[in-house]
Amino acid sequence: MQRHLRALRHLSSRTSNAGRRPVTAGRIATAAGAMLIMVGGLMFGPAGIAHAEGSASNVNVTGTLDKNGTFRVDQQITFSGSAPGNVSQTFETSETLVGNRSREFELSKISVTADGKQLSPQIKTDGDLETVSFDPAGAKSATLSYTVTGAVVNESGTPALQWRVLQGLSMPVDKFDAKINIPGAFSYVRCTSGPPNATTPCTSASAGVSNTPTFTDGPRGPGEVVAIDIGFPAGVVAINEKIDEHWTVARAFSAKPLPLGIALGLLVLGGIGLLVAHRRIGRDSQPTNEIHKPAEFVPVAEGQAEFRIVGDIRPGHVGTVVDERVDPIDITASLLDLAVRGHVLITELPRQSTYARADWRLTRAAEGEAPDDLRPFERELLEAVAPQGESVLVSELGTRVHQDAVAGVQSALYDEMVANGWFQRRPDATRNTWTRAALAGLVVAVVITALLAIFTEFGLVGITLILLALGLMFIGQEMPARTAQGSALLAGLGALRSDLLTTPTDRMPAGRELSELSEVLPYAVVLGGADRWLDGIVAADDDDDPDPEDLSWYHGPSDWQLSDLPHSLQNFVTTVNGTLFSR
Template sequence: MNRVWRSLLVLLLSFGWLAAVPTAAHADDSDDRVTDYKVVATFDASGTAAVQLDLSVDFGDTEGHGPYLVFPLRQEIAGDLDHWRMIDVQVGQVTSPSGADATLESEESDGNLVIRVGSEGRTFTGIQTYQVNYTVKGLIAARQATSGVDEVNWNALGDGWKIPVDRAEVTVVGPVDVTRTGCFSGSLYDTPCQSAHNGTAATFSAENLGDGSGMQVVAGFPAGTFTDVAPRYTKRYTVQNMFPANPYTISVTALLSVLGLGLLIKRTRRRDEVFVGLTPGVVPAPGQQATVGAADGDAPVAVAFTPPKEVRPGEAGTLLDNVADDRDVTATIVDLAVRNQIQITQTAPEEWTFIRRFNAEDQLADYEEELLERLFAGSNRVTTEDLRNESYAGMLTEVRGNLYRRVVDLQWYQANPSHVRAAAIGGGIALIVVGAGLGFLAGFLGWGLIGLAGVIVGVGVLARSNHFGRRTATGSAVLAQTKGFELYLTTAEADQIKFEEGIDVFSRYLPYAIVFGVAERWTKIFQELADQGRYTFNPYWYAGYGFAPRLDQLGSSLNSLGSTMSSSLQAATAATSGGSGFSGGGGFGGGGGGTW
């Protein structure tokens, strides 16, 4: 388990060594260079090398703190994506013969040991010399099949140097005589460089290195020279081995996904209560006993020629899909206009004016009173442009919230559907996060793919978050009535319209048509009736722009009214959330950096 957490930490620190490397604007923007890079590495029979590195760093006229060195602690293995070959490095004494600051700081990050020489408060110019002593183990390739010898195979100067290195000299000293040598330089280590050997020592040299060009030295010793030099490997975690797609992981992931989605569908499939034994849409009479049970599938819908009794359009829209949306708010405003509480006047293609009227004979619900008070808080005359003012910030959210509370107060829901949906969304996000996290941890065991099941189910919960609300038996009965009336408005033709004495059926039912999304269809039917002389529209609640008394253009105008109101009210909310740049406190974008 400790290895798992160590590996997890390594993955979380990916690319972290880049942050540890000093990058203040000095080295990359100056002419700093290493004039001499001299290494003497003495190997004992166990393959451990005691290394002395002498650096001459020329800072020129630009002040610099000191050098930094990056030592790799692990290495990729050709053809093996599942393991790292490890290199053990221990840094010892660091000095500066020239008197520069030799304070040492080191940090391990992303498979590298990064050391920084120098201090923040001290800088130097010109040529400064440094001596770094360290030990390294893991550079021996024992008894190679192609060469037949034990090899010291070492990138003595790595290709990650960011400044030029004029000349590098490397000496390798072994416990017995060297039998052969090799030297290569360049970014791909494919350019031969000078090498020689004499007795137990091998020497190597190259020029014009650094800036991505390194130096590889190879010294051969008789097979068996080095003991206890078997490579040390650790697990290498990659996408391929953490999230392998094989018959086992795919089967388990598919099984978990199917089980999770099955439970989700079961949990969200028509969980509403109903009155058992009663026709859908029928509510028990006062004092009548009725058994309440769970709904078993969708109830049949019978056409209803009138809306549910005492059910307002916005309430019906919220009950229909568990959501109080912009369409329900628009329908509520139009309904208030039809009931002579508001006069709506369209003054331009996308501009409207609302004038407050007072119909004492009309009884308002609490949420309707609050909507009117909020809409006409400052004046009895309001335009859609006025709604962009900050004083209307949050109005849309408040109206929706009042509609949710209304359907709960009417005992149509067991709990506020907006709260239930928010909890479902939170649960879906949690499932995605937990699934991803568990998948990541399981990846250390090669089973990371199973975390995808949690992600899939979490996405499913988000997609069905609107289906977690549970209607009461009364709510289900009203829903059946609402769907019956919706069926009527969406299918009735002009010759099937049933008029009611003393009621302007067109205006009375128009807000419901808005809720059901068939306002344009409804207005076209009545335009057809008007053309036949069977209906006369008395626009007492709406003064139209452009369509005059023609109804077939009113539907699209009302749709525009809803979107314009929503846009204006959202703009009012946005106006309260920003600040001026002249007040300070930060702006957009930014960043910074530099070198050591």
């Protein structure tokens, strides 16, 4: 092109230089002719070269739409000049829709003829693209035939044929025309052309004659499309579109009205069901007898009262009846009660250094020296922490006392809950039954949730099932139900707790202050108010002398005083709990 422009400038300078050389009519004509030839070469030369390399002078499509929605297409390609060595056409078999969906098309019965001769095309599928390639072998025209399923879509409740009758062709097209045979009356015809997804109208789209819409367009470049859209009244042709829902988290756990409504309804009904189950199964029976406190402060003189146990109810019983569990504090309070009753002596050992760890020796009373009043769980506890004839250090309990022994104490205490008539069934067994049911429900709910999330939009329903299973696990811990006798005892324990929190600690019988206050202490440990009763023991010390053996059940080092008891006992309880239950 630069060469042509330089020639034009050169020619112009020669024609304008009249002073040096006369201009004649012949020279002007010659120059004008040269300019026309060069301009013509610029305008038509490249196109002529591309045309010769292989293009389609005409693409004619004849389509037939059956009443069942099947669309059969015959596409005749007439080549300009010699046919190219290879022709390919790529079809998009998937159309992306809003809402993580796609419309899928299926091509079948693909065949190619060239000048009437049957060819063997190569068909390649790559994801959502299906490419048909063939060698026309020098033919003047070739016909590509195929059948497409899924092109009749649901357009606002009525069928519409939507298909790119020209798409993905590997060569430019000078002229395009299409004729579509349809099974009945149509509502509208539309046509767009250009690059994929273009909205430019085709050259023409008309009704044609005898229900045969026709379309024309061109020229079109390689890969450009001509898309037709023919609408029909309901019932004229069957809708056969195939919509694929693509998996996403938003789709799997859709908040659409239907899945959300089902999930919320199920959550409400399930929650009500859990509450009803707890009220009917896990509710305590109402006490039928008169409520009595298991222990009380009985006046014995003016301004004096002693602590008396009514019945055979021990601190371990008290704690288990209150919260339906054998907690570490119940075991430790039982050990303190055994010491107060003379079955075991707790001796705090001198520290080896200022910052050394505190330790205690547990010495069991010799046979015959302690009262014969042990309950089965107390006997199990003594055998575990202080076997007969031995002295055991608290620091050694971790290696001497196995978890089976601790579990045996807890099991024996649960058995006594039933034996004494306070629970109809062991609380731990009741909790275990409901926990197993909840775990089974949780596994099923997780599986259902996974299936719903993978295959449907109802993942929220599965989440609701998981929440209900977790709710059952929580409610199951509250399912142990007290009998009428157990409820009466619980009410009495509430009254006793009030006494422990309000009764003055300085009104014990004279001379028996330490023993009476000591009897109260294990019950105060499980019900509350232990600090004030420890302070009462400290206040009962009327001198500044060391008190290593003033208490019958707790001895300290030689310089130990009763004022050290709160700190010593707190350390003892914490250490025993940690040693027995933190493994």
